[in-house]
Amino acid sequence: MTEGNNAFVVGGKSFTAVAINCAAKAGEWIMTKLGNYASLEIKYSEHDLVTEVDKGSERLIRKLIATHFPHHSFLGEEGCEPGPEASAKALEEASDSEYLWIVDPIDGTTNFVHGFPFFCVSIALAYRGEIIVGVVYDPVRDELFVAEKGKGAYVHGRRMQVSEDRTLKEGLIATGLPAEREHALPVNLRGIAELASQVRNLRVAGSAALHLAYVAAGRLSGFWEIGLNSWDMAAGVLLIQESGGIVTDTKGDTYSLGVRNVAASNGYLHDELLAALKKAEAAGS
Template identity: 35%
Template structure:
């Protein structure tokens, strides 16, 4: 299988979806809840439809796992994992921090990842074993050695009201240990910002495969260390993720450990 062709299709799909998101941006007519604090808009649906059409045109036999429409054709080792709009709440409130996230996985392992912020025109990409890029320029993790000098980023799950105590404890530990903590609202971009050295570390709980499958590969290819809270190698089906530049990993794990 030619991964470069897969890579080009993923980029084309991300750009096309980005055009759709830009067109709807600030002009939404249909916003509704699919959970207590989880929004979906007509832009999510239109973006996902466009991405799926492009993939199915080129690779009709491949499986697709998508946030809005679910899973199809899972009897194949070749699957695409799609988040047509990561950061829907930001998008709905005209906060320009959101992305299209597309990953191609072989036997449940990401081998191509593309994350595109269409407002900022930021394109993060990776092919397994070939490094990571930002707008076609190579990127790498930060070299910050101490957690006390680090800028961290996190997010909160949609079911946060059911698990508020451990969330606040972990957030408090990190807030007291790091230089600063940010909360952007789009996990795919959080991972890409670790990959490009903008952030030194990221943690979050209860994410879905489409939130991390592309971003994790981009971060790994840029040199990031990615595990769960038990320091096991991360897979996109896990419920916890930590991604760091490596230097601060053990200290961040300690902050997230609830004794």
């Protein structure tokens, strides 16, 4: 990837280079703690976990970003109170920021806790509400997914392209099991029940950010989930958009940082995915 667009460089410092460096350093540190974390806490529900590794990763990323861009704003999962209302409030309070870093220090904490190798670091940068840089780093596979607005998306230094699957029946679709079990989970389960017989297969691997990166890389045909937060999605959204795919909310409206119910695909089967969610009353409120 080349630098030449001043929108991505301030004072000679590339936003993307800083994001990559932060993700790599955090990922390296996380791997030293795999199977060796010291504390496990419950956040919003017994399904919403956090360890000292999540918190340490976020501190590391925050400090590195502040070293390069001390006047930028920062929105990280572990810096917010748990629950959908608190995360929505935190995003609203940061919405007037010119530059806003949006970070999930470990997306897939439950997987990390159990040693299931599907988790990542997700870092995005929004400029006046528009995502301009997205980095998702899988430290287990040492896979770095990188996108800049208008410059494409890359993994292993190669440009990514979404899949060519034209219909749901050809598609491998992913989703999640929301931590919010009273409202979001039942809605998502209705979607699973509707789509299971319509698609080639479903995957529920436990990291929204990696699922989105896989859509961008053509490994998945689509993804949807109810009740996500901005830090789960922001980097992955840009990866998909820069790989030729589409991201909307589950009702088909334009994606914004405030979207919580997301649908993402290669574009070809997007309308079919949305129609299935609507039929099952699985698009959320």
